[in-house]
Amino acid sequence: MWNYEKRLQYPVKITQTNPRLAQVIISQFGGPDGELGASMRYLSQRYTMPYKEVTGTLTDVGTEELAHLEIVCAIVYQLTKNLTPEEIERSGFDKYYVDHTLALWPQSAGGVPWSSTTFQSKGDPITDLHEDMAAEQKARTTYDNILRLVKDPEVADPIRFLRAREIVHYQRFGESLRIVQDHLDSRNFYAFNPAFDLGK
């Protein structure tokens, strides 16, 4: 189970709205390499993970991703607060606004709805951890891409925090992969699937 903590993991205080930028940043909420998918990936994979260090990592990183999702949503919310119809039209935010007004809805920057098809939960520890390491790098690239478009330091600051966390998570998943391999046969890591063939 989870408890809510009534604060952001990293504060977001944006004073200048920018609906055009919000449309790009929303990809890290519901896009292919966004925080919703990240959280669901790790929290789905953990059930069949046979090694306790790795189950813990998937649980705790998956939980932190929920906090990141909240930071991204806070950024988008503050970038689109109190917009006038004229600002909505001028910025190209009209296509999002017509379906969602100023509410948060998980989609990519291109308007594609969030989908679980953007991640895998494969039930093989080696495969899942490679997926996780790749996912952290893809999210890091997305934040790098966003940072090239951000001029406002109030927006860049929390985005940089999120980017840095991708690198830490990548490191922890790398260690997790090593822990998995330490349990396996080094002459053939693929000799059996420890999440299936051992019954443990």
Next chain:
Amino acid sequence: MAENRPCRKDLLHWINVISFAMNDTTLFLDTHPHNREALEFFEECQSKRNRALKEYAKYYGPLTIDTADVSETDRWNWINEPWPWQEGGC
């Protein structure tokens, strides 16, 4: 009593700092469960964080459900203070 009241902004910043240290150490300990130094650092962060959360709840309302104190009030303060994405929120 009023003169001992901590600055809200400073206290919240401290909670964010110490909580982040605890989060990051948690992830490190997941893959290094026998690291003495990390275990000691975790313990230190945890006690500082618990103290700060209790102090914040006392003056400015609860940030966690475990620090919500209803003993001397007739209303539910959890919903009173702004939510984190709102103006004046955390």
